Amino acid sequence: MSRKTYGIIVAAGKGKRMDTNINKQYIELKGKPILAHTLEVFEKCEVIDGVIVVVGESEEELCRVEIVDKYTYSKVVEIVVGGQERFDSVSNGIKALPKDCDIVVIHDGARPFVSTDIIKKSIETAEVYGSAIAAVPVKDTIKLVNNMQVEKTLDRKSLWAVQTPQTFKVKLLEEGFNTEFSKEVTDDSTIIEGLGYHPRIIEGSYSNIKITTPEDLLIAEMLIMKRGEGND
Ligand SMILES: Nc1ccn([C@@H]2O[C@H](COP(=O)(O)OP(=O)(O)OP(=O)(O)O)[C@@H](O)[C@H]2O)c(=O)n1
Numbered sequence: 001m002s003r004k005t006y007g008i009i010v011a012a013g014k015g016k017r018m019d020t021n022i023n024k025q026y027i028e029l030k031g032k033p034i035l036a037h038t039l040e041v042f043e044k045c046e047v048i049d050g051v052i053v054v055v056g057e058s059e060e061e062l063c064r065v066e067i068v069d070k071y072t073y074s075k076v077v078e079i080v081v082g083g084q085e086r087f088d089s090v091s092n093g094i095k096a097l098p099k100d101c102d103i104v105v106i107h108d109g110a111r112p113f114v115s116t117d118i119i120k121k122s123i124e125t126a127e128v129y130g131s132a133i134a135a136v137p138v139k140d141t142i143k144l145v146n147n148m149q150v151e152k153t154l155d156r157k158s159l160w161a162v163q164t165p166q167t168f169k170v171k172l173l174e175e176g177f178n179t180e181f182s183k184e185v186t187d188d189s190t191i192i193e194g195l196g197y198h199p200r201i202i203e204g205s206y207s208n209i210k211i212t213t214p215e216d217l218l219i220a221e222m223l224i225m226k227r228g229e230g231n232d
Protein backbone atom coordinates (compact mmCIF):
# COMPACT_ATOMS: atom_id res chain seq x y z
CA MET A 1 0.00 0.00 0.00
CA SER A 2 1.51 3.36 -0.96
CA ARG A 3 1.58 5.76 1.98
CA LYS A 4 -0.23 9.08 1.78
CA THR A 5 -0.24 12.63 3.14
CA TYR A 6 -3.43 14.13 4.58
CA GLY A 7 -4.27 17.58 5.87
CA ILE A 8 -6.41 18.22 8.95
CA ILE A 9 -7.90 21.71 8.79
CA VAL A 10 -9.33 22.76 12.13
CA ALA A 11 -12.20 25.23 11.88
CA ALA A 12 -14.29 24.40 14.95
CA GLY A 13 -13.31 27.31 17.17
CA LYS A 14 -15.78 29.80 18.62
CA GLY A 15 -13.98 32.89 17.28
CA LYS A 16 -14.72 34.73 20.54
CA ARG A 17 -11.94 37.28 20.02
CA MET A 18 -13.35 38.19 16.61
CA ASP A 19 -16.66 39.06 18.25
CA THR A 20 -18.92 38.62 15.20
CA ASN A 21 -22.29 36.91 15.02
CA ILE A 22 -21.13 34.48 12.32
CA ASN A 23 -18.33 31.96 12.77
CA LYS A 24 -15.21 33.86 11.66
CA GLN A 25 -14.30 31.03 9.24
CA TYR A 26 -17.24 32.15 7.07
CA ILE A 27 -16.34 35.85 6.98
CA GLU A 28 -15.60 36.69 3.36
CA LEU A 29 -12.32 38.00 1.97
CA LYS A 30 -12.67 39.10 -1.64
CA GLY A 31 -16.13 37.44 -1.79
CA LYS A 32 -14.95 34.07 -0.48
CA PRO A 33 -15.04 32.62 3.07
CA ILE A 34 -11.74 32.53 4.98
CA LEU A 35 -12.01 28.73 5.30
CA ALA A 36 -12.45 28.41 1.52
CA HIS A 37 -9.23 30.37 0.93
CA THR A 38 -7.40 28.02 3.30
CA LEU A 39 -8.82 24.88 1.65
CA GLU A 40 -7.93 26.23 -1.78
CA VAL A 41 -4.21 26.21 -0.90
CA PHE A 42 -4.44 22.54 0.18
CA GLU A 43 -6.49 21.66 -2.92
CA LYS A 44 -3.78 23.16 -5.14
CA CYS A 45 -0.88 21.59 -3.25
CA GLU A 46 0.06 18.52 -5.31
CA VAL A 47 1.69 16.66 -2.40
CA ILE A 48 -1.56 16.62 -0.39
CA ASP A 49 -3.62 13.48 -1.09
CA GLY A 50 -6.70 14.32 0.98
CA VAL A 51 -8.11 16.68 3.57
CA ILE A 52 -10.23 16.27 6.72
CA VAL A 53 -12.12 19.43 7.70
CA VAL A 54 -13.06 19.80 11.37
CA VAL A 55 -16.04 22.10 11.87
CA GLY A 56 -18.26 23.41 14.65
CA GLU A 57 -21.33 21.66 16.03
CA SER A 58 -24.08 21.51 13.36
CA GLU A 59 -21.89 23.24 10.74
CA GLU A 60 -21.19 20.13 8.63
CA GLU A 61 -23.93 20.93 6.10
CA LEU A 62 -22.93 24.60 5.89
CA CYS A 63 -19.32 23.65 5.22
CA ARG A 64 -20.28 21.00 2.66
CA VAL A 65 -22.71 23.21 0.72
CA GLU A 66 -21.17 26.66 1.02
CA ILE A 67 -17.53 25.66 0.75
CA VAL A 68 -16.63 22.11 -0.31
CA ASP A 69 -19.31 21.67 -3.00
CA LYS A 70 -19.49 25.31 -4.08
CA TYR A 71 -15.75 25.54 -4.80
CA THR A 72 -15.41 21.83 -5.74
CA TYR A 73 -12.67 20.96 -3.30
CA SER A 74 -12.34 17.35 -4.40
CA LYS A 75 -9.56 16.52 -1.92
CA VAL A 76 -11.90 16.84 1.08
CA VAL A 77 -12.52 13.24 2.12
CA GLU A 78 -14.38 13.91 5.37
CA ILE A 79 -16.04 16.70 7.37
CA VAL A 80 -16.14 15.98 11.09
CA VAL A 81 -17.33 17.90 14.14
CA GLY A 82 -14.69 19.34 16.49
CA GLY A 83 -14.63 19.68 20.27
CA GLN A 84 -14.41 22.15 23.11
CA GLU A 85 -10.66 22.82 22.82
CA ARG A 86 -8.45 22.98 19.75
CA PHE A 87 -6.74 19.71 20.75
CA ASP A 88 -10.18 18.02 20.93
CA SER A 89 -10.83 19.14 17.36
CA VAL A 90 -7.43 17.90 16.17
CA SER A 91 -8.06 14.62 17.99
CA ASN A 92 -11.38 14.16 16.13
CA GLY A 93 -9.54 14.88 12.88
CA ILE A 94 -6.90 12.25 13.68
CA LYS A 95 -9.63 9.65 14.34
CA ALA A 96 -11.07 10.34 10.86
CA LEU A 97 -7.75 9.80 9.02
CA PRO A 98 -7.79 7.04 6.39
CA LYS A 99 -5.77 3.89 7.16
CA ASP A 100 -3.18 4.60 4.44
CA CYS A 101 -2.11 7.88 6.08
CA ASP A 102 1.62 8.32 6.68
CA ILE A 103 2.10 12.08 7.15
CA VAL A 104 -0.42 14.51 8.68
CA VAL A 105 -0.37 18.27 8.03
CA ILE A 106 -2.39 20.06 10.74
CA HIS A 107 -3.41 23.57 9.83
CA ASP A 108 -5.70 26.29 11.24
CA GLY A 109 -8.68 27.16 9.05
CA ALA A 110 -8.08 30.72 10.22
CA ARG A 111 -4.64 30.90 8.49
CA PRO A 112 -5.61 31.38 4.83
CA PHE A 113 -2.26 32.86 3.73
CA VAL A 114 -0.23 29.69 4.08
CA SER A 115 1.65 28.89 0.87
CA THR A 116 2.04 25.59 -0.96
CA ASP A 117 5.82 25.99 -0.54
CA ILE A 118 5.52 26.05 3.26
CA ILE A 119 3.25 22.99 3.20
CA LYS A 120 5.68 21.11 0.94
CA LYS A 121 8.71 22.07 3.04
CA SER A 122 6.91 20.91 6.21
CA ILE A 123 6.14 17.53 4.63
CA GLU A 124 9.72 17.04 3.34
CA THR A 125 11.09 17.90 6.79
CA ALA A 126 8.61 15.67 8.69
CA GLU A 127 9.53 12.78 6.39
CA VAL A 128 13.13 13.08 7.62
CA TYR A 129 12.72 14.22 11.25
CA GLY A 130 9.21 13.00 12.13
CA SER A 131 7.91 16.52 12.73
CA ALA A 132 8.03 20.01 11.25
CA ILE A 133 6.39 23.15 12.56
CA ALA A 134 6.26 26.50 10.77
CA ALA A 135 7.54 29.44 12.80
CA VAL A 136 9.04 32.91 12.39
CA PRO A 137 11.67 34.71 14.48
CA VAL A 138 9.98 37.19 16.86
CA LYS A 139 10.35 40.82 15.83
CA ASP A 140 9.64 42.42 19.20
CA THR A 141 11.58 42.36 22.43
CA ILE A 142 9.90 39.82 24.70
CA LYS A 143 9.79 40.17 28.47
CA LEU A 144 8.78 37.71 31.14
CA VAL A 145 6.21 39.57 33.25
CA ASN A 146 4.65 38.82 36.61
CA ASN A 147 1.99 41.08 38.17
CA MET A 148 2.75 43.79 35.58
CA GLN A 149 6.40 43.76 36.59
CA VAL A 150 9.25 42.62 34.37
CA GLU A 151 11.06 39.59 35.72
CA LYS A 152 13.53 39.38 32.87
CA THR A 153 14.12 40.11 29.20
CA LEU A 154 14.37 36.98 27.11
CA ASP A 155 17.08 36.42 24.50
CA ARG A 156 15.27 37.20 21.24
CA LYS A 157 17.79 35.28 19.16
CA SER A 158 16.29 31.98 20.30
CA LEU A 159 12.59 32.98 20.28
CA TRP A 160 10.30 31.94 17.43
CA ALA A 161 6.57 32.56 17.06
CA VAL A 162 4.90 29.30 16.14
CA GLN A 163 2.32 28.96 13.37
CA THR A 164 0.69 26.14 11.48
CA PRO A 165 1.17 23.96 9.43
CA GLN A 166 2.45 21.52 12.00
CA THR A 167 3.30 18.29 10.25
CA PHE A 168 4.01 14.87 11.75
CA LYS A 169 4.44 11.22 10.95
CA VAL A 170 1.04 9.81 11.88
CA LYS A 171 2.47 7.24 14.33
CA LEU A 172 4.23 9.98 16.34
CA LEU A 173 1.12 12.18 16.36
CA GLU A 174 -1.10 9.31 17.49
CA GLU A 175 1.37 8.40 20.23
CA GLY A 176 1.29 12.01 21.46
CA PHE A 177 -2.50 12.24 21.49
CA ASN A 178 -2.83 8.81 23.14
CA THR A 179 -0.49 9.83 25.99
CA GLU A 180 -1.63 12.04 28.88
CA PHE A 181 -0.88 15.73 28.16
CA SER A 182 -1.55 19.10 29.78
CA LYS A 183 -4.92 20.57 28.82
CA GLU A 184 -3.24 24.00 28.63
CA VAL A 185 -1.50 23.22 25.31
CA THR A 186 -2.27 25.66 22.49
CA ASP A 187 -0.58 23.82 19.64
CA ASP A 188 0.09 20.26 18.51
CA SER A 189 3.86 20.23 18.79
CA THR A 190 3.69 20.82 22.56
CA ILE A 191 1.99 17.41 22.82
CA ILE A 192 4.89 15.84 20.91
CA GLU A 193 7.39 17.66 23.16
CA GLY A 194 5.67 15.89 26.06
CA LEU A 195 6.92 12.58 24.62
CA GLY A 196 10.49 13.86 24.88
CA TYR A 197 10.86 14.81 21.21
CA HIS A 198 12.26 18.13 20.00
CA PRO A 199 10.06 19.14 17.02
CA ARG A 200 11.87 20.54 14.00
CA ILE A 201 11.26 24.18 13.02
CA ILE A 202 10.82 25.28 9.41
CA GLU A 203 10.71 28.91 8.32
CA GLY A 204 7.05 30.03 8.10
CA SER A 205 6.03 33.44 6.85
CA TYR A 206 5.05 36.75 8.44
CA SER A 207 2.08 36.74 6.04
CA ASN A 208 0.83 33.43 7.43
CA ILE A 209 -1.27 35.25 10.05
CA LYS A 210 -4.01 33.70 12.15
CA ILE A 211 -7.14 35.78 11.73
CA THR A 212 -8.01 36.20 15.40
CA THR A 213 -9.18 39.76 16.18
CA PRO A 214 -11.00 42.40 14.08
CA GLU A 215 -7.76 44.23 13.16
CA ASP A 216 -6.43 40.98 11.63
CA LEU A 217 -9.27 41.27 9.10
CA LEU A 218 -7.89 44.62 7.91
CA ILE A 219 -4.44 43.07 7.48
CA ALA A 220 -6.05 40.13 5.69
CA GLU A 221 -7.80 42.48 3.23
CA MET A 222 -4.40 43.94 2.34
CA LEU A 223 -2.73 40.55 2.05
CA ILE A 224 -5.46 39.24 -0.24
CA MET A 225 -5.05 42.26 -2.53
CA LYS A 226 -1.29 41.67 -2.63
CA ARG A 227 -1.91 38.00 -3.49
CA GLY A 228 -4.22 39.10 -6.32
CA GLU A 229 -1.35 41.11 -7.76
CA GLY A 230 0.67 37.90 -7.97
CA ASN A 231 3.11 38.84 -5.19
CA ASP A 232 2.31 35.90 -2.91
N1 LIG B 1 -12.16 24.06 19.89
C1 LIG B 1 -11.50 24.53 18.85
C2 LIG B 1 -10.74 25.74 18.95
C3 LIG B 1 -10.08 26.20 17.82
N2 LIG B 1 -10.18 25.53 16.65
C4 LIG B 1 -9.53 26.04 15.45
O1 LIG B 1 -8.15 26.26 15.70
C5 LIG B 1 -7.70 27.37 14.92
C6 LIG B 1 -6.94 28.34 15.81
O2 LIG B 1 -7.80 28.89 16.78
P1 LIG B 1 -8.18 30.43 16.87
O3 LIG B 1 -7.94 31.12 15.60
O4 LIG B 1 -7.56 30.99 18.05
O5 LIG B 1 -9.75 30.35 16.85
P2 LIG B 1 -10.84 30.32 17.94
O6 LIG B 1 -10.57 29.29 18.98
O7 LIG B 1 -12.08 30.18 17.14
O8 LIG B 1 -10.73 31.79 18.57
P3 LIG B 1 -11.16 32.33 19.99
O9 LIG B 1 -10.12 31.80 20.97
O10 LIG B 1 -11.11 33.80 19.82
O11 LIG B 1 -12.55 31.82 20.31
C7 LIG B 1 -8.92 28.02 14.27
O12 LIG B 1 -8.93 27.71 12.89
C8 LIG B 1 -10.07 27.42 15.04
O13 LIG B 1 -11.28 27.27 14.31
C9 LIG B 1 -10.91 24.34 16.58
O14 LIG B 1 -10.99 23.74 15.51
N3 LIG B 1 -11.56 23.88 17.69
Ligand SMILES: C[C@](O)(CO)[C@H](O)COP(=O)(O)O
Nearest residue numbers: 086108162163164186187210
Ligand atom coordinates in the same frame (compact mmCIF):
# COMPACT_ATOMS: atom_id res chain seq x y z
C1 LIG C 1 -1.69 26.45 16.74
C2 LIG C 1 -1.47 27.94 16.71
O1 LIG C 1 -1.97 28.49 15.53
C3 LIG C 1 0.00 28.22 16.75
O2 LIG C 1 0.21 29.59 16.76
C4 LIG C 1 -2.12 28.62 17.88
O3 LIG C 1 -1.46 28.29 19.07
C5 LIG C 1 -3.58 28.35 18.00
O4 LIG C 1 -4.15 29.44 18.63
P1 LIG C 1 -5.12 29.41 19.87
O5 LIG C 1 -5.78 30.73 19.85
O6 LIG C 1 -4.29 29.25 21.08
O7 LIG C 1 -6.07 28.27 19.67
